[in-house]
Every structure is written in C-alpha cells, then in structure tokens.
Amino acid sequence: MSRGRAILTAAAMRAAEDRAIARGASVESLMARAGKAVAEAAWRFGGGRPVLILCGPGNNGGDGYVAARVLKALGANVRVAAPCDPQSEAAIQARRGWDGPVEPLTDTTPAPMLVDALFGTGLSRPLQPDVADALMRLVSRAHLALAVDLPSGLATDTGALLAPVPHFSLTLALGALKPVHLLQPAAHLCGAVRVADIGIATESLITELARPHLAAPGPADHKYSRGFVAVVGGGMPGAARLSATAALRAGSGMVKLLGGQGGPDALVCRPIEELAATLADKRLNAVVIGPGLSPDAAGRSLLDQVMAGRAPAVMDAGALRLIGDMGAEALKGLPAMAILTPHDGEFESLFGKGQGSKIDRAGQAAAASGAVIVFKGADTVIASPDGQIAVAPDASAWLSTGGTGDVLAGIVAAMRARGLDAFDAACAGVWLHGDAARRAGPAFVADDLANHLPAAIAACL
Numbered sequence: 001m002s003r004g005r006a007i008l009t010a011a012a013m014r015a016a017e018d019r020a021i022a023r024g025a026s027v028e029s030l031m032a033r034a035g036k037a038v039a040e041a042a043w044r045f046g047g048g049r050p051v052l053i054l055c056g057p058g059n060n061g062g063d064g065y066v067a068a069r070v071l072k073a074l075g076a077n078v079r080v081a082a083p084c085d086p087q088s089e090a091a092i093q094a095r096r097g098w099d100g101p102v103e104p105l106t107d108t109t110p111a112p113m114l115v116d117a118l119f120g121t122g123l124s125r126p127l128q129p130d131v132a133d134a135l136m137r138l139v140s141r142a143h144l145a146l147a148v149d150l151p152s153g154l155a156t157d158t159g160a161l162l163a164p165v166p167h168f169s170l171t172l173a174l175g176a177l178k179p180v181h182l183l184q185p186a187a188h189l190c191g192a193v194r195v196a197d198i199g200i201a202t203e204s205l206i207t208e209l210a211r212p213h214l215a216a217p218g219p220a221d222h223k224y225s226r227g228f229v230a231v232v233g234g235g236m237p238g239a240a241r242l243s244a245t246a247a248l249r250a251g252s253g254m255v256k257l258l259g260g261q262g263g264p265d266a267l268v269c270r271p272i273e274e275l276a277a278t279l280a281d282k283r284l285n286a287v288v289i290g291p292g293l294s295p296d297a298a299g300r301s302l303l304d305q306v307m308a309g310r311a312p313a314v315m316d317a318g319a320l321r322l323i324g325d326m327g328a329e330a331l332k333g334l335p336a337m338a339i340l341t342p343h344d345g346e347f348e349s350l351f352g353k354g355q356g357s358k359i360d361r362a363g364q365a366a367a368a369s370g371a372v373i374v375f376k377g378a379d380t381v382i383a384s385p386d387g388q389i390a391v392a393p394d395a396s397a398w399l400s401t402g403g404t405g406d407v408l409a410g411i412v413a414a415m416r417a418r419g420l421d422a423f424d425a426a427c428a429g430v431w432l433h434g435d436a437a438r439r440a441g442p443a444f445v446a447d448d449l450a451n452h453l454p455a456a457i458a459a460c461l
C-alpha cells in the first residue's frame with residue numbers, strides 16, 4: 001500500500017537537518033533554499049503586491065530575511081519588521097544580507113501580502129502578548145497571509161495554540177510536513193499547506209494518509225473472493241444497517257446483516273441467532289461489531305462471541321463502550337489485529353488521557369492493545385502496533401453528523417475482507433470515507449455517503 005508524505009516532529013526535523021549537515025550541507029545553504037522557496041511563493045501567490053515580512057529571532061526569522069532579499073531582487077516592494085534582533089548565527093548572517101530597514105514589529109503598518117517568519121519549529125513558550133497582538137492585527141489587515149514553516153504561536157508537535165493565532169491563507173512547510181499541519185485545531189489555521197523541498201532527506205513512520213491503490217475484480221473473482229463481511233446488529237438497527245450497506249458499496253462480494261432488516265436487496269439479513277454459525281464459516285473475512293450495539297448483557301454476549309472467534313474484527317461504538325467497561329484486561333483479549341475505531345470520548349474510556357499529541361496517544365494505544373487504532377475526528381489518526389501511523393488531512397466538517405462512524409466501520413471491514421492487512425484496511429477505509437464525504441458536498445446525511453463510494457473507489461483503481 002502506498003504511503004503518503006513524511007510527517008516529522010520538530011526533533012525529527014532537527015535530526016534530519018543534522019544528517020544533511022553531516023553530509024556536507026550548511027545551515028546557511030539550507031536557509032538559502034528555504035528563503036528562496038518562501039520568496040517564490042510570496043511572489044507567485046501575492047501577484048506582485050507589496051509584501052511585509054515579519055522576522056523573528058531564530059532561523060525562521062533567518063528564512064524571512066533571505067526571502068526579503070530575494071523578493072527585492074525580483075523587483076518586489078518589500079518591507080521587513082521584527083520584534084528584536086536576530087539571535088541565531090544563521091539568522092544574524094541572513095539579516096546582514098538584507099540591505100533595507102527593519103521596522104519595529106509593534107509599530108509597523110500592514111501590507112496586502114503578509115509573510116510570517118516570526119517563529120517556526122523552535123517556538124518553546126507562548127508568544128509575548130504584544131507580538132501575538134501585532135501578528136493578529138497585521139494578518140487581519142492583509143489580503144493574503146503566508147506562514148513560513150508554520151503559523152507563529154502554534155506548537156509544532158501537538159497542533160495546540162500557544163497564543164491566539166490568526167487564520168493563514170497558505171503555509172509553506174519547509175522540508176517536510178509536521179504534525180501541526182494536520183492536527184487540529186492548528187491545521188485549520190494553516191490554510192492550504194505546501195511542502196518546499198529544501199534538500200533535506202526526510203523519512204518517518206508517521207505519514208500523511210495517501211490514496212490507496214485498489215485492484216478491480218478479475219475474471220476469476222466471485223462473491224466470496226471479493227470479501228465476505230458480517231455485521232452484528234443490535235438495539236439500534238439503523239446503525240448496523242448503515243455499516244452493512246457501506247460494506248456492500250465499498251465492494252464486498254457478500255454482506256450478511258445479523259439481527260437487522262432492510263437496506264439494499266443485495267444485503268443478506270439473517271436472525272442474530274446465526275451469529276455463531278456465521279463466525280464459524282471459513283469463508284468469513286471480517287466482522288463488524290458495535291454500531292447500534294446495546295452496551296448491556298445482550299450486547300456483551302454478542303461481543304464475547306466475536307472476541308472468542310477468529311474473524312478479523314472492526315469494533316466501534318457499543319463494542320468499545322463494553323470493552324471500556326470491562327477494563328484494561330479486556331484489551332488483552334481482543335482478536336488478533338482487531339481494528340478499533342474510537343472517537344475522542346471512546347478513546348479516553350479505553351486508554352485514558354495518555355500523553356502528548358493525538359499522534360502520540362494513538363501510537364501508545366496501538367502498542368498497548370496490539371490493535372490498529374483509528375482515532376477519529378477532524379484529524380483522524382490511524383496507528384498500528386508496529387509503529388506505523390497515518391494522519392488524515394482535511395476531512396469535511398460535514399462529517400460531524402450521526403451515523404458517519406457506522407459507515408466508516410463498514411468501509412474498513414470491506415477493505416479488511418478484500419485482503420488488506422489491518423493497518424492498510426483502516427487507512428484505505430478512512431481515505432474512502434473522507435473522499436466520499438468530499439464528493440457528497442454540504443449537508444449530507446450518513447446514508448448518502450455510501451452512494452458516493454463507487455466514485456471514490458473508481459479514483460483508487
């Protein structure tokens with residue numbers, strides 16, 4: 001399965017920079033490339049409008065001074081403002097290369113194109129209020145605002161706000177994506193994110209979620225080779241039906257809804273009493289349990305059957321609630337390479353608050369449980385026990401409506417049933433779900449999502 005672009009924490013980015021320097025690059029040469037990329041983006045994006053560049057004390061500011069010099073050479077009308085003198089050696093050098101004045105940040109006047117090179121990956125504490133106020137004022141009065149590496153005031157690794165941060169039109173990530181570009185609430189403030197290649201090789205187990213490649217069925221395929229999914233119904237039959245319909249639309253050859261009714265005619269609806277026989281069917285490729293499952297004794301007995309079975313399981317909603325109630329020991333009894341799809345509240349009841357960013361927490365949960373974790377939200381993080389992590393960019397906020405999680409569980413099960421391993425199935429499912437939502441546009445209901453799956457799948461063939 002293809003992996004997306006690497007995502008590096010601040011420390012991993014510094015290590016990559018150190019490796020580049022050990023191979024012969026210099027901080028100045030890297031900064032020259034970064035500054036040039038910033039200048040080119042500001043020139044193209046700003047369409048020749050007057051530019052104001054805000055330069056901080058570190059190397060992010062250094063990138064800004066280089067960009068100012070390059071923009072001036074291109075013929076741009078550029079001004080520079082700074083809250084203080086440069087502090088790092090490379091930034092001091094870059095400041096020397098700028099032959100124009102440097103205005104005090106708090107007194108400077110706005111320009112149509114604003115470039116924020118105040119702080120990047122080195123931000124270690126909240127911004128001073130006068131600096132945060134100036135940034136807010138100048139961005140709000142600009143037509144376009146470009147952030148160098150990341151908007152100043154955001155925490156690189158967690159996506160948290162260390163100060164009030166304005167909304168940027170564009171962020172030019174230097175060398176690689178960082179967690180801040182995908183995790184909320186920061187990602188929303190970055191605007192469009194572009195990555196500038198500055199000549200640093202970047203590798204990471206953490207990647208951006210990529211479009212999966214899916215094979216179309218061949219002449220030898222039949223309904224069971226396409227994948228057989230069972231969905232366990234429960235107290236709220238609509239939820240399981242949404243999962244089952246989504247599994248069908250996501251390409252499964254056979255979907256059996258146990259203890260539910262309705263849905264497309266192609267859906268095989270059978271009484272819940274057939275669960276044991278279905279779980280024993282050697283042709284079964286994946287089982288979904290949780291959507292609509294009552295967190296009571298009846299639900300528990302169904303969950304116990306699935307936990308004791310060998311079918312690859314996708315567990316959501318009611319199943320997660322039951323596992324959370326059973327305590328940490330229950331996590332040890334999960335079927336091999338189960339896929340758990342918790343939202344925030346479910347995640348916390350299963351794994352506690354954890355530590356660090358959403359990426360860190362998902363990774364810790366996967367390692368502790370041995371399951372693939374799909375930590376849902378506007379910034380869904382998928383973590384495998386072997387350390388691989390994928391972060392989904394840019395989900396449609398219209399997904400925040402009842403039933404979309406049930407649809408996701410069904411799509412993930414369909415991907416698992418077609419033969420993908422648990423991590424790849426979760427990644428493919430989240431990608432298809434997000435793409436179907438994008439295609440559905442505004443104000444859809446969960447039922448509509450399944451109808452957009454064929455087009456989403458067509459984009460992956």
Ligand SMILES: NC(=O)C1=CN([C@@H]2O[C@H](COP(=O)(O)OP(=O)(O)OC[C@H]3O[C@@H](n4cnc5c(N)ncnc54)[C@H](O)[C@@H]3O)[C@@H](O)[C@H]2O)[C@@H](O)CC1
Nearest residue numbers: 017030031058059060119120121122123124125126127149
């Ligand atoms: N990592 C890389 O490979 C490269 C990084 N470059 C740039 O370097 C940046 C990182 O540079 P630095 O590590 O110098 O860090 P920054 O430029 O982000 O800021 C660090 C400086 O700000 C000070 N500081 C931190 N928080 C502050 C606060 N709240 N208020 C006031 N001062 C504060 C620190 O004491 C230090 O002087 C990247 O974001 C990127 O823009 C590029 O120049 C080229 C290559």
Ligand SMILES: [K+]
Nearest residue numbers: 116119148150
């Ligand atoms: K910045």
